[in-house]
Amino acid sequence: MKLQHHLGGIENLGPVNLETRVFVEPWEQRIFGIHTAMMAESAHLADALPAYSIKDLPTTFKSDWTWASLRTGAEDMHPFEYFKYRYYEKWLGGIAQFFVDSGYISAPELEKKSAFYRAQPNAALPDRPSAPIAAQINAYLQQGDSGYHEPDRAPRFAAGDKVRIADPEAVDHTRLPGYLRNKTGVVDVVYPGSFSYFVSTGADGIGKPMPVYRIAFDAADIWGSGKSEPNTTIYADLYEAYVQAAN
Structure with missing residues (x-):
């Protein structure tokens, strides 16, 4: 999409947001964490530099998920929707649609879970990652992967x-x-x-x-x-x- 990639120079988009905080709301940190966990478990890391032991990772996530996946979801949004939502709201929308499109969860199931947590915001969240997955996430945060x-x-x-x-x-x-x-x-x-x-x-x-x-x-x-x-x-x-x- 030509319009929504690097918007420098487009007029009449409203005042510049001078917010300097990385995360404005606590939930934004969780969205970033979900994205990071998906990156660390992405199937493409089996052929990345450095190499990761993806085949031995005890995860049900078997897809490729990269920064390109995240940006594709945002750039695929209708422009009116893109400009309406906050930064991490776009992330959330793209990630949620990816899980639905990939068959990890159905749209009705996602709506049911969303309604549950809206009604009970203090309800217990799913378990934290297992030790091997947590170690993989930490390794990915430190080493990343290279396109060189x-x-x-x-x-x-x-x-x-x-x-x-x-x-x-x-x-x-x-x-x-x-x-x-x-x-x-x-x-x-x-x-x-x-x-x-x-x-x-x-x-x-x-x-x-x-x-x-x-x-x-x-x-x-x-x-x-x-x-x-x-x-x-x-x-x-x-x-x-x-x-x-x-x-």
């Missing part, structure tokens, strides 16, 4: 090259900020190695490992001189699929 790969070809561009950013068709999930589409910048850094993403984005262009660049843009070229502070440079890390030679 040894390169199999040279990058197409070098530092100092003038480039134009592509404008691929809208897909379920993208890593291209909407405000950079069709903009011109200069390659500032070519990162060593190649990098993959959690999922293939199809027509968007992300799939096999590829070079990633840090590209510098004059802020006035993005938002116009009347809406930019002078002498301001915007930097963005972009996959090579989004980078084209400037004409």
Whole structure:
């Protein structure tokens, strides 16, 4: 979805939220915890760097769940709904829909459980993770997983090259900020190695490992001189699929 990925520069979205707290409400911490536990139990970690013993993990969760999964759920929301809900409310909606779509729980079952806890907010919650799962979560929080790969070809561009950013068709999930589409910048850094993403984005262009660049843009070229502070440079890390030679 072009509209809901990196909203910089879109006008009339209302005042900027200057809240500095990571979690505003206690329930937001639990949503973050659920997402983290899902990441730590994700089936894709069997082939990740570093490797995790997913096959031996005593969990009934057998799906892939990554940051891409979370963002796809948010970007798939109707724009009116997306702008209406708070940050972690979007997380909750995406996670809940994932469990329903994946068959872990039915929509009626989820509604029944939700109604139960709304009526009895002090009721006991499900058991905490078992010791092996808790250890896996702690390991994942410390080590994460990496999309780095040894390169199999040279990058197409070098530092100092003038480039134009592509404008691929809208897909379920993208890593291209909407405000950079069709903009011109200069390659500032070519990162060593190649990098993959959690999922293939199809027509968007992300799939096999590829070079990633840090590209510098004059802020006035993005938002116009009347809406930019002078002498301001915007930097963005972009996959090579989004980078084209400037004409």
